[in-house]
Amino acid sequence: xxxxxxxxxxxxxxxxxxxxxxxxxxxxxxxxxxxxxxxxxxxxxxxxxxxxxxxxxxxxxxxxxxxxxxxxxxxxxxxxxxxxxxxxxxxxxxxxxxxxxxxxxxxxxxxxxxxxxxxxxxxxxxxxxxxxxxxxxxxxxxxxxxxxxxxxxxxxxxxxxxxxxxxxxxxx
Numbered sequence: 001x002x003x004x005x006x007x008x009x010x011x012x013x014x015x016x017x018x019x020x021x022x023x024x025x026x027x028x029x030x031x032x033x034x035x036x037x038x039x040x041x042x043x044x045x046x047x048x049x050x051x052x053x054x055x056x057x058x059x060x061x062x063x064x065x066x067x068x069x070x071x072x073x074x075x076x077x078x079x080x081x082x083x084x085x086x087x088x089x090x091x092x093x094x095x096x097x098x099x100x101x102x103x104x105x106x107x108x109x110x111x112x113x114x115x116x117x118x119x120x121x122x123x124x125x126x127x128x129x130x131x132x133x134x135x136x137x138x139x140x141x142x143x144x145x146x147x148x149x150x151x152x153x154x155x156x157x158x159x160x161x162x163x164x165x166x167x168x169x170x171x172x
Contacts, residue, residue, distance in 0.1 A: 024150025028143045035140030042132050049115035051127055054085035056106045057094065079104040085114055087121040097126050099135075 060080045068074045080100040086092055093116075097104075104126065106112055115132075117123035125131050 021150050021153065024146050024153070026150075028146030028148075028150055030143070031139050031146060032143030035136050035138070035143050038136030038139055039133065040136075042136055045117065045123075045125070046115065046132065048118065049125075050088055050118050051113060051115050052085050052087075053111045054083035054114045054124075056081050056108055056110050056112060057084050058082045058108060059104070059106060060096075060100075061105075062100055076102070078102050079106075081106050081112070081126075083112060083114060083124070085116065085124065087116065088118055091121070093121050093124070095122055095124050097124060097131065099125075099131055101126075101130060103128075103130065 058081070060082070062078045062080060064076045064078070065073055066076070078100040079102065080096050081104050082094065082096050084092060084094045097114075113127040114124050115127045116125075
């Protein structure tokens with residue numbers, strides 16, 4: 001059985017659409033899974049973390065240069081503060097959060113609210129939404145968007161007609 005060129009093109013197009021759909025679904029599920037994992041890790045940290053006030057000792061300014069899509073250089077600046085805080089036993093700790101951010105340009109000597117793990121006080125985070133939930137929320141959001149694209153984008157692409165075998169003329 002051979003297919004007419006038009007029907008063959010429709011089948012190839014449907015196959016490509018199905019492949020794109022599965023790629024978007026797979027990437028979306030991976031991102032969603034990673035995002036949920038990050039959110040769960042943050043949630044678990046928050047359940048046991050203690051909150052205290054930290055003093056800003058210094059702020060490291062980090063300059064990053066990257067080329068944008070047009071080939072132009074773009075400079076971004078982020079900050080990583082060094083903070084001093086006391087744990088639940090009154091012991092002093094000095095450390096920096098794992099994340100750096102453009103919003104961490106705190107004045108030296110100012111006070112910042114932090115959360116830390118009571119079992120490992122060096123595990124400290126600035127107590128704000130972005131530090132706590134931002135990474136997981138972004139991954140989850142992108143994952144859900146990719147799943148939605150994969151699920152809905154190709155739903156309307158169906159073959160209009162079932163492929164028919166090309167007519168064969170027999171010579172007698």
